[in-house]
Amino acid sequence: MNTNITSVSQTHSGTEAAKMPEQHYLNAGYDLKSWLLTTDHKRIAVLYFILITFFFFVGGLFAALIRLELVTPKGDLLTADVYNRVFTAHGAVMIFLFLIPSIPATFGNFLIPLMIGARDLAFPRLNLLSWYVYALSSILFVTVVLLGGVDTGWTFYAPLSTSFANGYVVLTIVAAFFAGFSSIFTGINFIATIHKMRAPGMTWFRLPLYVWGHYATSLIIILGTPVVAIALILIAVERVFRIGIFDPALGGDPILFQHLFWFYSHPAVYIMVLPGMGVISEVIGCFSRKRVFGYKFIAFSSMAIALVGFLVWGHHMYVSGQSVYAGMVFSLITYVVAIPSAIKVFNWTATMYKGTIYLQTPMIYALSFIGLFIIGGITGVVLASMAADVHLHDTYFVVAHFHYVMVGSAVTAYLAAVHFWWPKITGRMYSEFFGKLAAIITFIGFNLTFLPQFVVGYLGMPRRYYDYSFAPEWQIWHAASTLGSTVLAVGFALPVFYLTYSLIYGEIAGQNPWGAKGLEWEEASSPPAKFNFDKMPIVNQEAYAYDTPARGQTHFRGVTSRESLSIPPTSAETSHI
Amino acid sequence: MSLATPTVDTHATGHHHPEVRHQFDDLEQQHDSYSLGMWAFVVQEVMFFSGMIVCYFIFRYKYPEAFIAGSNHLNLPLSTFNTVVLLSSSLTMALAVHAAQLGHKMRLLQFLMATLILGSIFLGVKVYEYKDKYDHNLIPGYNFKWETESTTTEHGEATDEPESLNPALKMPPLAQQVEVFYGLYFILTGAHAIHMVIGAVIILIIMVLAWYDHFSPNYYVPIEMFGLYWHFVDIVWVFLFPLLYLVDRAAAGGH
Numbered sequence: 049m050n051t052n053i054t055s056v057s058q059t060h061s062g063t064e065a066a067k068m069p070e071q072h073y074l075n076a077g078y079d080l081k082s083w084l085l086t087t088d089h090k091r092i093a094v095l096y097f098i099l100i101t102f103f104f105f106v107g108g109l110f111a112a113l114i115r116l117e118l119v120t121p122k123g124d125l126l127t128a129d130v131y132n133r134v135f136t137a138h139g140a141v142m143i144f145l146f147l148i149p150s151i152p153a154t155f156g157n158f159l160i161p162l163m164i165g166a167r168d169l170a171f172p173r174l175n176l177l178s179w180y181v182y183a184l185s186s187i188l189f190v191t192v193v194l195l196g197g198v199d200t201g202w203t204f205y206a207p208l209s210t211s212f213a214n215g216y217v218v219l220t221i222v223a224a225f226f227a228g229f230s231s232i233f234t235g236i237n238f239i240a241t242i243h244k245m246r247a248p249g250m251t252w253f254r255l256p257l258y259v260w261g262h263y264a265t266s267l268i269i270i271l272g273t274p275v276v277a278i279a280l281i282l283i284a285v286e287r288v289f290r291i292g293i294f295d296p297a298l299g300g301d302p303i304l305f306q307h308l309f310w311f312y313s314h315p316a317v318y319i320m321v322l323p324g325m326g327v328i329s330e331v332i333g334c335f336s337r338k339r340v341f342g343y344k345f346i347a348f349s350s351m352a353i354a355l356v357g358f359l360v361w362g363h364h365m366y367v368s369g370q371s372v373y374a375g376m377v378f379s380l381i382t383y384v385v386a387i388p389s390a391i392k393v394f395n396w397t398a399t400m401y402k403g404t405i406y407l408q409t410p411m412i413y414a415l416s417f418i419g420l421f422i423i424g425g426i427t428g429v430v431l432a433s434m435a436a437d438v439h440l441h442d443t444y445f446v447v448a449h450f451h452y453v454m455v456g457s458a459v460t461a462y463l464a465a466v467h468f469w470w471p472k473i474t475g476r477m478y479s480e481f482f483g484k485l486a487a488i489i490t491f492i493g494f495n496l497t498f499l500p501q502f503v504v505g506y507l508g509m510p511r512r513y514y515d516y517s518f519a520p521e522w523q524i525w526h527a528a529s530t531l532g533s534t535v536l537a538v539g540f541a542l543p544v545f546y547l548t549y550s551l552i553y554g555e556i557a558g559q560n561p562w563g564a565k566g567l568e569w570e571e572a573s574s575p576p577a578k579f580n581f582d583k584m585p586i587v588n589q590e591a592y593a594y595d596t597p598a599r600g601q602t603h604f605r606g607v608t609s610r611e612s613l614s615i616p617p618t619s620a621e622t623s624h625i
Numbered sequence: 626m627s628l629a630t631p632t633v634d635t636h637a638t639g640h641h642h643p644e645v646r647h648q649f650d651d652l653e654q655q656h657d658s659y660s661l662g663m664w665a666f667v668v669q670e671v672m673f674f675s676g677m678i679v680c681y682f683i684f685r686y687k688y689p690e691a692f693i694a695g696s697n698h699l700n701l702p703l704s705t706f707n708t709v710v711l712l713s714s715s716l717t718m719a720l721a722v723h724a725a726q727l728g729h730k731m732r733l734l735q736f737l738m739a740t741l742i743l744g745s746i747f748l749g750v751k752v753y754e755y756k757d758k759y760d761h762n763l764i765p766g767y768n769f770k771w772e773t774e775s776t777t778t779e780h781g782e783a784t785d786e787p788e789s790l791n792p793a794l795k796m797p798p799l800a801q802q803v804e805v806f807y808g809l810y811f812i813l814t815g816a817h818a819i820h821m822v823i824g825a826v827i828i829l830i831i832m833v834l835a836w837y838d839h840f841s842p843n844y845y846v847p848i849e850m851f852g853l854y855w856h857f858v859d860i861v862w863v864f865l866f867p868l869l870y871l872v873d874r875a876a877a878g879g880h
Contacts (some may be wrong), residue, residue, distance in 0.1 A: 161648075168648035170658040232669055240662040244654060270669040278676035282812070290766035291808035292801065293680060298766075299801040303685050308676055579647070 050152060066558030068475050069573040076578045087172035088173055090576060093158035094473070095179050099186060100154060101544075103145040108540065110138035115497075115530040121523050123515035131514035132199035133215060139202030140220065141193075144227040145186050147458055148316060151323035152234055152269075153182070155465045156262045160238060162568035162576060163256050165247025165585040170240040178233035181226050188223035190197030192216045201512065203313070206294030206305040210286040217287055221280045221396040228273045231319075235269030247567070249587035253347070256566055256591050257340060261326025264354035268315045268322075271358065276312030279305060310361035318357045320454055321421075322350055324461025325392055328414045331464050332396045333592040335411035336403030339480075340592050342395040349388035356385045367532040368438045375434050382432035389425050393418060408562070409483030411466035416491040417457055427502065448498045456494055461542070463490070470547065471561045472568060475575045476554030482546040490539030496532025500525040501506030535570055560600030565592055570599040644844040656846050663850040667857050670820075674861055677816060681809050681868060684802075691802030695810070696872035698763075700754060704870045707750045708862065714743035715859045722852040725835075725845035733835055733848070740855070741828045744821055751818055758807070765808040771800040813865050820858045827851055 073090045076082065083091060113134045117125045126134060157175065161168055169175050192198055198215030200208055209217050242263050246255070282293045283305070292298025294305040325346075333340040340346060362370060362378030396418055405411070427449040431437050440446060467487075471477055504525035509516060516522055560569040568576070571585045589596070649655040682819065685692045721736035761771040795803075831848060840848060 127669040170648065171662060172646075172648060174662075236662050236665045236669070239665050240658045243661055244658040245648070270665055271672055274669045274673035278673055278816075282677075285808075285812060291812070292765070292805050293808060295796075299797040299805040301683060301687070304680060308679070440638075482803075513794065556796070 066556045066561075068556055069575070069577065069578055070387040071577060072475065072573060072575040073578050074475075074575050085176070087168070087176055088578065089157050089161055089169045089172065089175060090473075090580075092172075092175050092179050092320075093154050093600050096149060096182070098159060099183060100146055100150055103141055103186060104150075104540075107138055107146055108537065110134050110141065110538065111533065114138060115533045116564050117514050118516075118526045119523075119530050121515070121517040121520040123517075128514055129199060132201075132512070133197035134588050135512060136201050136215075137193050140198075140224070141189060142454075143202055143316070144224050145182075145189060147320045147454055148227070148231055149182060149234070150320070150458065150462050151327065151465060152231070152238070152262060152265055152319075155327070155462075155469060156234070156238060156323060159469065159568055160241055160259060161245070162260060162572055162580055163259055163566060164242065164245060164250050164570070165567050165581065165587065166241065166245035166476065167579045167581070167584075169237045170245055171237050175237055178230045178237070181233065182230035183367070185223045185226035185230060188219060188226065192219050192223065195219075201310060204280065204283055204305075205309075206283060206286070206302050207296070209283050211295050211297065218284045221284045224280055225277055227276045229606045231269050232273050235266035235273075238266040239270070242266075242456075247585050247587055250567075251587075253344065254287075254587055254589070255347075256326075256592055257329035257343065257346050257350075258323070258326035260331070260350050261322045262325075264522040265319050265322045265348040266320050267351075268354050268357065270422075272315045275308055277318075277429070279308035282308075303365070303368055303370065306365050307361070310364045314361040314364060315354070316355045317450070317453060318353055320458040321461075322353060324417070324458045324465075325350065327461045327465040327468070327555075328396060328417050329392075330564075330566070331410045331414040331468050332399050333561050333594065334468075335406045335408055335414070336400045337406075338399055338403040338533050338592070339590070339594055340395065341398035341401075342391070343591065346395050349391045352388040353385060356381060356388070360432075363432050364439070366434050369442045372434075379432050379434050383429060386425060386429050386432075389421075393422060393425075396534075407484075409478075409480060409487055410464045410468035410562075412484055412487040412491075413460050413467060416487065416494075417460045417464060420452055420456030420460060420491075420494065424449060424456055433544035440505065442510055443505040444501040444509045444511055448501035448505055451498050451501070456498070459488070460494075463487070466543065466547070468562070470550070471557030472572075472574050472576070474551055474554070475557055476550045477557045477561060478543075478550035478554055479546045482542060486539050486542035486546075489535060489542065493532050493535030493537070493539050497529050497536050498532070500528040500532070504529075532604060558600075560598055563598045565594055565598050627854035644674065644841070652843060659850055663853050670857060674813075674816065674864075677809075677813055678864070678868070681813065682722045684805050684809060685872075691799055692806050693873045694799070695803045695806035696784075696870060697874060699810070699870050700757065700847045701713060701870055701874070703750055703754060704866060707747050709864050710743050710750070711859050712864050714740045714747070715856050717743060718852050718855045722845070722849050725840055725848045726842060728840075728842040730835060730838070733840075736830060737828055737832050737835070741825060744825050744828070747826070748818060748821055750812060755811075758811075763807055765804045765811065769800075769804045769807065795824060804847050810869055813869065817861055818868065820861070824851075824855055824858055827854075 058355055073088055076088075077086075084094065086092060086095075113126065114131075117123065117131060117134075120611075123131065145499065147389070157169070160166075192215075195216055199219075200213045200215065200217060200221045202220070204217070242255070242259060285291050286293050286295060286298070286300065290298065292300040294300040294302050296302060329340050329346060357407055360378055360382045362374055363382045366375050396414075427445070431440060431446060431449055467478070467483055504522050505511075507519075507522060507525075509519070509522055509525075516526075557574050559572075559574050561574070567581075567585055567587070573582075645652055645655050649658065709789075717736045719740040721733055721740060724732040724736055758764060759768070762768045828851070831851060
């Protein structure tokens with residue numbers, strides 16, 4: 049059915065031409081029905097990938113409008129009201145339609161069954177339903193934008209959203225509600241799959257750290273998302289029926305909304321970044337050719353982040369009127385959540401120490417992730433201290449901080465995942481030159497965009513202002529930021545071209561182009577067969593056992609044949625625990 | 626992580642028990658997966674209602690007098706009857722699952738029917754209660770009118786309290802506080818009723834499937850999973866009933 053994976057002679061044939069498998073999930077059917085009614089987790093992942101990529105660029109378009117407006121101190125491109133709608137659309141589209149589903153719905157869907165040795169997720173039809181619910185939500189969002197948008201900010205703070213905003217608040221809330229449902233379905237699916245569908249021998253501590261990241265993420269999704277769902281429903285109820293819950297004029301409590309909202313929306317940051325951390329663990333292990341250092345610490349730090357992350361939401365509310373004592377507790381717990389995050393960074397660094405490092409495209413993204421995540425994380429600790437936050441709250445310092453986490457970390461990890469698993473998903477290699485170029489441009493453009501925002505935020509520039517003519521000396525920082533965003537746009541746009549090009553003209557990747565460890569590389573063809581494996585795998589090794597040769601036809605572009613991926617020509621049949 | 630030899634377990638497209646879906650190895654794995662998935666779903670439902678119940682507690686803490694006044698105005702005998710009806714439906718649901726395990730088709734259908742009828746009675750009574758609130762001008766945000774009663778004015782006259790320096794901390798008048806209580810009453814019971822209606826529709830679907838022999842003693846997992854859902858909805862009511870109907874009845878002297 050696919051390349052003969054038991055053949056030893058092919059395992060280190062870096063120079064031999066690789067072949068596409070005869071049958072794989074992509075050629076299992078070509079008509080529209082075979083895609084739109086598929087229950088194959090890999091096809092659903094591709095469906096998600098298409099929509100998510102589209103909305104990433106829609107969200108980026110709104111970001112471009114924001115940056116253009118801020119080039120000059122005066123509000124001369126957009127009106128105040130349109131500007132409100134633009135930044136709301138930017139936030140809502142990026143968070144609900146891109147960041148939250150990004151890695152779980154695409155790469156989680158595609159890889160979890162492959163990594164644990166299952167034929168599919170536990171509930172394939174629920175999986176398809178979750179895509180349709182997501183698609184419905186995205187249609188509603190587009191409708192809102194076409195009708196004229198909404199001006200509350202993506203946070204829907206009451207009573208602005210319930211009693212004062214003019215936009216299509218209720219429709220936006222329905223859209224966000226559906227997006228939440230979609231991710232709940234995905235979370236339930238992942239939990240059942242990871243618990244019950246692991247191949248024989250795939251114990252919890254042999255799972256790739258990527259799977260641990262998704263497990264922690266799924267817990268956050270099913271524990272947090274319902275709370276924001278009900279908070280948003282209550283906003284709609286108050287707005288439509290004038291039942292007082294949040295608006296003090298109706299007897300409600302506006303701080304209550306903020307509590308309910310951030311109870312989910314802070315952990316939502318970990319929904320975005322935990323799967324990304326999983327990606328980084330895979331990439332660093334593979335391109336350092338070493339077992340990931342401190343496996344259990346990284347696995348448990350994911351769980352710790354998921355659990356402690358639920359107890360820090362109050363750090364969004366230091367200046368909201370929340371009691372100072374509550375603020376102190378939230379501040380302390382926020383410091384605590386930095387510890388498991390730091391453990392991961394130290395362990396990745398230790399993994400690279402004395403490793404055989406290959407600077408392939410995914411590795412470059414992974415390295416920029418580590419750097420940007422450190423900046424995003426440490427500025428988060430600064431904001432977690434109440435005294436600093438009183439000054440920095442709602443300034444561009446906060447904007448820069450969360451973009452370092454959401455774009456610098458989550459999106460960079462997403463791009464690392466795209467480049468790492470692209471050969472597995474499509475069976476083709478992309479241009480390594482353009483890949484590296486895009487990775488470096490993205491890194492430069494990102495820092496040029498958001499480092500100046502730390503400065504201008506520290507100087508006092510408030511977020512959500514479209515006019516800063518009261519302090520025209522800030523223009524230099526905003527101009528630098530807009531310049532950076534142009535560079536960043538080039539970095540994000542480049543992959544669209546060379547990845548699309550690779551679909552047709554790219555070199556055939558072969559089963560295991562990176563020589564990586566893991567069932568998805570060693571036991572499945574590229575692209576994988578319809579039911580993933582020819583023979584169901586049995587696992588007798590730890591994850592990342594890079595001291596033993598990886599199985600599968602290796603085809604490592606950009607590395608001299610002298611190394612041929614440092615795979616010794618010994619028998620691939622031997623394995624160690 | 627790799628395997629020594631790709632030992633044959635089950636071929637990817639191999640032979641299965643006809644009721645085992647392609648992604649599972651055997652019935653047991655399928656059953657375990659469905660079970661865990663359903664429990665995960667129930668956990669998410671618990672969090673959904675928890676969000677609302679947190680709102681309830683915040684306002685009960687803020688407006689204790691209004692909650693007593695509002696609660697004592699609700700129909701206790703009718704809701705007690707409804708509680709009994711709903712708990713009985715949990716019993717018939719459990720018996721339905723048992724009948725499915727044994728493969729007794731007719732008994733399964735009878736118990737599902739009984740569950741459906743009891744659920745419908747509950748919803749009918751709920752509709753009557755809502756209608757009653759409408760007639761008495763107790764729909765918040767729509768026609769809400771609250772005449773302060775003598776039993777509750779003793780501590781309840783919030784307007785008599787000294788003016789707070791911070792206008793945001795000023796207590797709203799009692800009538801508005803009671804309106805918040807009724808708002809929560811409709812939101813909580815409404816969310817519960819929507820779950821009941823969804824449950825009733827699923828019972829109908831299961832009955833049709835059972836009629837056409839879709840289930841067997843080997844394959845009754847959808848009925849068992851639905852049973853979990855139905856019990857969960859009942860348990861929600863077990864919380865809502867005291868929270869909404871039984872607030873300080875004794876202190877207020879009953880109604």
